[in-house]
Amino acid sequence: MTTRKRKTDDAMDQWTLRLYIAGQTPKSIAAIANLKKFCADYLDERYTIEIIDLKQDPKLARRDDIVAIPTLVRKLPVPVRKIIGDLSSTDRVLVGFDMRPRVIGGDGD
Amino acid sequence: MTELPIARNPRRRTTDLAERVREHESLVRALQGGEVDAVVVLEPDGAKLQHLTTDEPLYRTIVDTLPQGVATVLADGTITYINQHLADSIGMPPATLLGANLAGYVATGDVATFVDTLHAALDAPQEVGMTFLWAHGEGPVLVSASRLPVDGVDALGLVIVDLRDRLARTAAEEESRSKDELLASVSHEMRTPLTSIMGWVQLIEFELGSDHHLGDAIRNLKNAVLAEAKIVDDLLDLARAEKGSLSIVTREFDLCESLRNAASYVNQQAQAKSLALHCELPGEPVIVRGDPDRLRQVFVNLLSNALKFTDAGSIHVRCGIDDAYATIEVTDSGIGIKADYLPMVFEPFWRSERAKPYPGLGIGLAITRRLVEAHGGTIAVSSDGPGRGATFTVKVPLA
Numbered sequence: 076m077t078t079r080k081r082k083t084d085d086a087m088d089q090w091t092l093r094l095y096i097a098g099q100t101p102k103s104i105a106a107i108a109n110l111k112k113f114c115a116d117y118l119d120e121r122y123t124i125e126i127i128d129l130k131q132d133p134k135l136a137r138r139d140d141i142v143a144i145p146t147l148v149r150k151l152p153v154p155v156r157k158i159i160g161d162l163s164s165t166d167r168v169l170v171g172f173d174m175r176p177r178v179i180g181g182d183g184d
Numbered sequence: 185m186t187e188l189p190i191a192r193n194p195r196r197r198t199t200d201l202a203e204r205v206r207e208h209e210s211l212v213r214a215l216q217g218g219e220v221d222a223v224v225v226l227e228p229d230g231a232k233l234q235h236l237t238t239d240e241p242l243y244r245t246i247v248d249t250l251p252q253g254v255a256t257v258l259a260d261g262t263i264t265y266i267n268q269h270l271a272d273s274i275g276m277p278p279a280t281l282l283g284a285n286l287a288g289y290v291a292t293g294d295v296a297t298f299v300d301t302l303h304a305a306l307d308a309p310q311e312v313g314m315t316f317l318w319a320h321g322e323g324p325v326l327v328s329a330s331r332l333p334v335d336g337v338d339a340l341g342l343v344i345v346d347l348r349d350r351l352a353r354t355a356a357e358e359e360s361r362s363k364d365e366l367l368a369s370v371s372h373e374m375r376t377p378l379t380s381i382m383g384w385v386q387l388i389e390f391e392l393g394s395d396h397h398l399g400d401a402i403r404n405l406k407n408a409v410l411a412e413a414k415i416v417d418d419l420l421d422l423a424r425a426e427k428g429s430l431s432i433v434t435r436e437f438d439l440c441e442s443l444r445n446a447a448s449y450v451n452q453q454a455q456a457k458s459l460a461l462h463c464e465l466p467g468e469p470v471i472v473r474g475d476p477d478r479l480r481q482v483f484v485n486l487l488s489n490a491l492k493f494t495d496a497g498s499i500h501v502r503c504g505i506d507d508a509y510a511t512i513e514v515t516d517s518g519i520g521i522k523a524d525y526l527p528m529v530f531e532p533f534w535r536s537e538r539a540k541p542y543p544g545l546g547i548g549l550a551i552t553r554r555l556v557e558a559h560g561g562t563i564a565v566s567s568d569g570p571g572r573g574a575t576f577t578v579k580v581p582l583a
Contacts, residue, residue, distance in 0.1 A: 097222040100222070100242075101221065102220065129233055130233065133230065133231040134230045137231060141224050143222070144221060144222040144224070144233065154199075154203065157207050157210065158210055159210045159213075160214030161214075161219040163219065164217075
């Protein structure tokens with residue numbers, strides 16, 4: 076994992092993140108751990124994380140049109156962005172949140 | 185490979201489309217990379233989760249390593265799963281026990297009831313329990329059996345708890361509790377007559393007048409009663425602390441006040457032993473939230489302790505602020521503490537060999553620690569060794 080910290084304008088705003096998981100599954104646990112690490116490395120405490128366990132109430136998936144678990148939703152700053160998966164690739168999270176330019180022709184990792 | 189910034193189209197429709205493409209890309213990547221463990225299946229009146237991977241491995245690990253016996257069996261007692269703890273109780277590896285009949289390891293006298301219990305559990309709406317001994321003679325153990333939701337198969341989940349540990353623990357807790365109760369009631373019974381003696385002594389003192397030839401005798405009697413009352417009060421406090429019912433009335437106050445108060449209280453004692461008592465207090469008030477009387481008691485205990493174990497030299501009291509804490513240090517030049525004994529000094533009734541010639545029961549520091557902890561603070565002790573004094577450091581959160 077890179078320790079390079081790339082601050083963008085986005086990183087200066089307050090971030091509101093919502094992570095959808097499904098019980099104590101390995102990917103859900105990994106997603107929580109990876110999200111906490113990402114926030115600690117890139118967001119300097121300017122964030123709130125809400126974790127929603129769809130195992131308790133699958134209907135909540137409709138709220139953010141969730142199709143797969145785990146999914147991370149960035150509610151703020153706009154635009155709303157979704158990243159599906161266990162967030163194990165920090166690069167993909169950075170690209171997904173426009174914190175790093177997309178690489179055309181590569182796999183983005 | 186070319187790097188391009190994200191194309192931002194001012195027209196909203198295109199932006200929405202781009203977002204959706206992004207999202208689909210993200211889904212495909214996550215699915216291909218095995219990062220997804222469930223998908224959401226929408227239904228007319230809600231949604232459900234379709235798990236691609238299961239959470240079984242995690243629960244399995246928890247059950248495998250649980251320090252209680254767990255097994256699943258068929259209606260006749262055939263073991264379909266057994267955890268390590270239960271296998272250890274029986275004395276065989278789990279792999280050997282798989283497929284064996286659990287009833288075969290139950291003491292002969294208990295087998296019939298054990299088999300009946302399994303059958304009863306199949307039809308019971310909730311778990312059914314019994315106690316039995318193992319065939320190798322150990323136990324008793326408590327089994328509780330409940331029907332498992334497995335289609336077309338009569339299966340049971342068993343939780344087996346060893347009652348020996350529990351019985352032993354209950355006996356130990358009972359013994360400890362009765363000791364605390366004895367301590368509390370004895371201390372209380374001792375305190376009542378002391379109050380009465382003190383009342384009569386004061387009456388005699390008043391009647392005779394201070395210049396009576398028995399004046400010294402009366403003063404000595406009073407001091408002896410006060411000393412006795414202090415010991416009994418300490419015992420009562422210790423008994424209350426053990427029960428978790430120390431009374432603490434909190435408010436915001438200046439800690440320096442308490443320190444000055446405690447220092448002047450023990451000053452006479454210091455003068456009697458020709459010891460210098462130095463206080464270094466900050467000019468500003470140090471405001472904490474706590475019980476001023478109880479914290480004064482902490483400082484009186486620490487200062488009395490320092491004075492008791494110091495025959496020459498001086499006692500230093502320092503108060504400062506360290507982050508969110510008020511830090512108070514009481515340093516003496518007394519008999520010091522061996523490094524091995526440092527962890528024991530706050531234990532009730534503990535006294536080192538070298539402390540034996542000095543009066544006391546060994547409860548002052550035990551109470552002190554409990555009082556400090558009741559304030560959300562900490563207390564620590566350090567010493568350079570025998571004959572080289574000791575320092576007690578108290579930290580109490582600032583208000």
